[in-house]
Amino acid sequence: MAEVSAKLVKELRDKTGAGMMDCKKALGQTDGDIEKAVEWLRKKGIASAEKKSGRVAAEGAIGSYIHTGARVGVLLEINCETDFVARGELFQSLLKDVAMQIAACPNVEYVSTEQIPNDVVEKEKTIEMGRDDLASKPQEMKVRIVEGRIGKRLKELALMEQPFIRDGSITVAELVKQIAGQIGENIRIRRFTRYTLGEGIEVEKMDFASEVASMSSG
Numbered sequence: 148m149a150e151v152s153a154k155l156v157k158e159l160r161d162k163t164g165a166g167m168m169d170c171k172k173a174l175g176q177t178d179g180d181i182e183k184a185v186e187w188l189r190k191k192g193i194a195s196a197e198k199k200s201g202r203v204a205a206e207g208a209i210g211s212y213i214h215t216g217a218r219v220g221v222l223l224e225i226n227c228e229t230d231f232v233a234r235g236e237l238f239q240s241l242l243k244d245v246a247m248q249i250a251a252c253p254n255v256e257y258v259s260t261e262q263i264p265n266d267v268v269e270k271e272k273t274i275e276m277g278r279d280d281l282a283s284k285p286q287e288m289k290v291r292i293v294e295g296r297i298g299k300r301l302k303e304l305a306l307m308e309q310p311f312i313r314d315g316s317i318t319v320a321e322l323v324k325q326i327a328g329q330i331g332e333n334i335r336i337r338r339f340t341r342y343t344l345g346e347g348i349e350v351e352k353m354d355f356a357s358e359v360a361s362m363s364s365g
Contacts, residue, residue, distance in 0.1 A: 151179050163188050169324070189328075204333045208233045212246035218344040221246045228332040241326045241334070248312050248319060249339050258336050259320075260305045271300050306336065 151174040159170040159181055165188050177183035207226035214220070223246045227233050249255060257263050275281075275293045284292065302308040307320040317325070319336075327334040 151175055155179055155181065159184050159188075169321075204228050204335045206230045206233050207337070208238070208242055210239075210242035210246050212243065212250055214250050219250050220342040221249045221339060222342075223249060223339040224337045226335045226337050227330070232330055232332050235330070237326055237330055238334075241323070244311075244313060244322070245306075245319065245336060246339075248309065249306060249341055251312050252306070252309055253341070253343070254303055255306045255309060255341075256304050257306065258338065259307045260301045263301055263304060267304075268297065268301065271297055275300075306339070 151171055155174055156167060156170045159165070159174060160167060162181070163170070163185055165173070169188065170184070173184040173187045174181075177187055204226035206229055207224065209222065209224050211223070212221045223242065225238070225242050225245065227238060232238055272293060275296050276289065281289045281292060307318065307323070309319050311317050311319055311322045314322075323334055323336060
């Protein structure tokens, strides 16, 4: 992928309304050619999706997915602008794909990194700052290393940052933008809940040898 300047990224962003990272990727894929980059964004549906991202999405649907064996289940809400779109094949397919994605990602807890509470971020920072491999590092270097690790860790917790299970070359965020561009409405993943069978239940495990001993003594 070719290196692109900040000036080119800004020019493409002003022209299409697409996000900075999407513009950078488009220019990298097209060797810095603005016109080809615009076309690349349009084909992906990203440019039109960005322009609609500020519009209210209050309709949509709640979908569910139960994995084979019925040990993992997901409830998911995705919003769009109209009930008509919510009933459409593209939207329903997205709902199913994202629900399956959540089932396949046990570490994901939030829709996006922006939703991660500050107390969670601070807790992660405290854990990282206290790691043994950083003990001998100068404070300034330690802070930089921790920032890098925290950024990576937060992405692991966020659904939108995950590589899409059906196409690892794009993230869930990019998938949503593509579908929004095709549909012509703002689409937003609002919330989800992942259920794992038996999660949180403390199972009492008796030591087999102790059990046998107690039976024989009785």
